Amino acid sequence: MEKTLLEIIAEMLGIKAQNGYLQEINSTSKGSVWMNIFQAIGFGIFNFQEAVNLHMKEIDDKIANQKVPRLPWYRNEALRFQYGFDLLPESDQFSPTYEDNGVIVEATPEQIEDSKIIKYVAVTRSKTNTGRIKISMKIAGENTDEVLSDEKALAFKKYIEETQATGDDIVIVNFLPDILKSYLKICYDPLVLLPNGMSIITGRFPVQDTISRFLLNLPFNGEFSVQAFLEAIKATEGVIDLDELSVQSKWIEPGVGYGQFQPIEISRIPKSGRFKIEDWSGITYINYQAQE
Numbered sequence: 503m504e505k506t507l508l509e510i511i512a513e514m515l516g517i518k519a520q521n522g523y524l525q526e527i528n529s530t531s532k533g534s535v536w537m538n539i540f541q542a543i544g545f546g547i548f549n550f551q552e553a554v555n556l557h558m559k560e561i562d563d564k565i566a567n568q569k570v571p572r573l574p575w576y577r578n579e580a581l582r583f584q585y586g587f588d589l590l591p592e593s594d595q596f597s598p599t600y601e602d603n604g605v606i607v608e609a610t611p612e613q614i615e616d617s618k619i620i621k622y623v624a625v626t627r628s629k630t631n632t633g634r635i636k637i638s639m640k641i642a643g644e645n646t647d648e649v650l651s652d653e654k655a656l657a658f659k660k661y662i663e664e665t666q667a668t669g670d671d672i673v674i675v676n677f678l679p680d681i682l683k684s685y686l687k688i689c690y691d692p693l694v695l696l697p698n699g700m701s702i703i704t705g706r707f708p709v710q711d712t713i714s715r716f717l718l719n720l721p722f723n724g725e726f727s728v729q730a731f732l733e734a735i736k737a738t739e740g741v742i743d744l745d746e747l748s749v750q751s752k753w754i755e756p757g758v759g760y761g762q763f764q765p766i767e768i769s770r771i772p773k774s775g776r777f778k779i780e781d782w783s784g785i786t787y788i789n790y791q792a793q794e
Contacts (some may be wrong), residue, residue, distance in 0.1 A: 507545060679777055685748040717777050753772065753774060
């Protein structure tokens with residue numbers, strides 16, 4: 503039920519027009535009694551509709567976030583983690599107080615907000631070779647180029663262990679970003695860019711800026727599409743055309759560190775939840791002239 507106020511009044515006028523007993527009520531004055539009645543009733547119907555929609559949204563949200571071990575519930579649990587605060591006894595709620603030199607102090611809203619160090623979460627479920635269900639929880643703080651410190655990661659792990667459903671196998675992924683590297687030949691416009699890709703006017707590197715924005719705009723744990731990546735670069739000012747030689751990424755292997763770069767053929771979801779670029783040397787610029 504998504505009708506505007508004008509649509510509701512128009513529907514009422516349509517019903518009135520079909521009723522022969524109401525044909526004589528035809529004043530077009532904005533102050534006519536019958537029109538004001540229609541508008542008042544229509545306004546009441548419209549507000550009732552909005553109240554019902556809001557109520558249904560609240561019900562949907564409560565169902566989606568109810569305390570059942572579903573993936574959205576685990577994501578919300580991660581985001582509400584408060585570093586430095588303990589859970590209340592026999593509860594999954596954090597204590598609103600802390601002790602300072604033997605004195606119980608009420609935490610301020612700012613302290614509570616600052617303690618919520620998990621800013622990005624992606625929770626997925628997969629089946630292992632043995633048939634067990636594994637839940638992967640990828641996390642990151644405000645600075646996505648870094649990982650949570652060992653102390654913060656340990657506190658978060660203990661919190662998840664205390665709040666998770668019994669029997670769930672949860673793997674917390676607190677890794678450095680996957681490293682992306684692209685090998686591209688950029689056909690540049692010498693009216694706009696210098697041979698090294700620098701903008702003549704701004705002194706910036708538009709292709710690098712485009713790539714950085716593209717990665718920044720990817721959702722956490724979002725799918726990286728090679729085609730969308732290349733289209734974004736091609737739309738950059740000063741880029742006439744490009745030739746993709748290779749797009750690759752590498753990621754953290756538990757207990758090993760970064761592995762070798764692997765080609766991305768169509769798309770890839772980052773193992774850590776996000777990508778970063780450390781080396782731009784794979785991008786070269788050529789003043790290409792089409793052969794006649």
